Amino acid sequence: MSNLNAATASIPVAQAEGPRPLGALTRPVDAEDRIAAAVREILTALGENPEREGLRDTPDRVARMYLEVLGGLHQDPRDHLKTQFSADHHHGAVIVKDILFHSMCEHHLLPVHGRAHVAYLPAGGRLTGLSKIARLVEGFARRPQLQERLTDQIAQGMEDILAPEAILVVVEGEHMCMSMRGVRSPGSTTVTTVARGIWASNSAARMEIMALLKG
Ligand SMILES: Nc1nc2c(ncn2[C@@H]2O[C@H](COP(=O)(O)OP(=O)(O)OP(=O)(O)O)[C@@H](O)[C@H]2O)c(=O)[nH]1
Numbered sequence: 001m002s003n004l005n006a007a008t009a010s011i012p013v014a015q016a017e018g019p020r021p022l023g024a025l026t027r028p029v030d031a032e033d034r035i036a037a038a039v040r041e042i043l044t045a046l047g048e049n050p051e052r053e054g055l056r057d058t059p060d061r062v063a064r065m066y067l068e069v070l071g072g073l074h075q076d077p078r079d080h081l082k083t084q085f086s087a088d089h090h091h092g093a094v095i096v097k098d099i100l101f102h103s104m105c106e107h108h109l110l111p112v113h114g115r116a117h118v119a120y121l122p123a124g125g126r127l128t129g130l131s132k133i134a135r136l137v138e139g140f141a142r143r144p145q146l147q148e149r150l151t152d153q154i155a156q157g158m159e160d161i162l163a164p165e166a167i168l169v170v171v172e173g174e175h176m177c178m179s180m181r182g183v184r185s186p187g188s189t190t191v192t193t194v195a196r197g198i199w200a201s202n203s204a205a206r207m208e209i210m211a212l213l214k215g
């Protein structure tokens with residue numbers, strides 16, 4: 001992953017278009033069977049024989065794989081932030097850096113992987129568990145995603161449940177749809193940022209937090 005030098009140029013990020021559900025979708029009871037049937041059809045359309053030994057279990061395996069890597073669809077990741085503590089003595093920022101994530105590009109259903117960095121300024125000493133922020137990132141990543149929407153949903157989730165005074169989210173992602181197909185540009189990294197609260201309006205304060213993220 002590259003450093004964050006590109007991040008400061010893109011604040012604030014444009015809102016991604018389209019519906020942006022934050023909560024859980026209902027998973028159909030026959031989801032696994034339906035995905036497996038669709039995978040069998042893809043193999044057949046490619047001219048493969050889905051009954052040959054090496055492919056016989058592939059549709060079921062792929063179905064389980066999709067339900068795992070897209071499992072964030074069926075949870076509300078904000079629930080993790082409901083584990084809260086108060087710390088009246090802490091008036092500074094909390095920064096969780098280098099949260100590794102795996103996501104799926106919604107245009108090609110190919111992996112996106114990278115790191116998220118989340119900073120917030122607690123309001124009234126209201127904190128959440130550090131691991132809960134990583135779980136929030138994971139829950140929103142494991143969906144068919146746009147990187148811009150992922151960045152925005154992480155910030156919105158923090159705002160909805162913790163209502164901090166400020167939030168800064170930086171996401172660095174490498175998109176397999178740019179590496180292994182299409183433009184074939186391996187190693188390029190996309191950086192997206194969202195700033196909320198006083199870190200959106202006060203650029204000096206934002207730069208201070210951004211410097212800590214880079215450090
Ligand atoms: N903004 C944004 N674009 C993305 C993301 N993931 C994939 N894309 C882009 O979505 C675009 C889809 O473009 P299309 O022209 O519809 O699809 P395509 O013919 O497969 O495009 P190429 O990738 O250029 O071959 C591509 O430019 C992708 O790089 C993302 O998270 N955010």
Ligand SMILES: [Zn+2]
Pocket residue numbers: 105106107108109110175177178
């Ligand atoms: Zn893609």
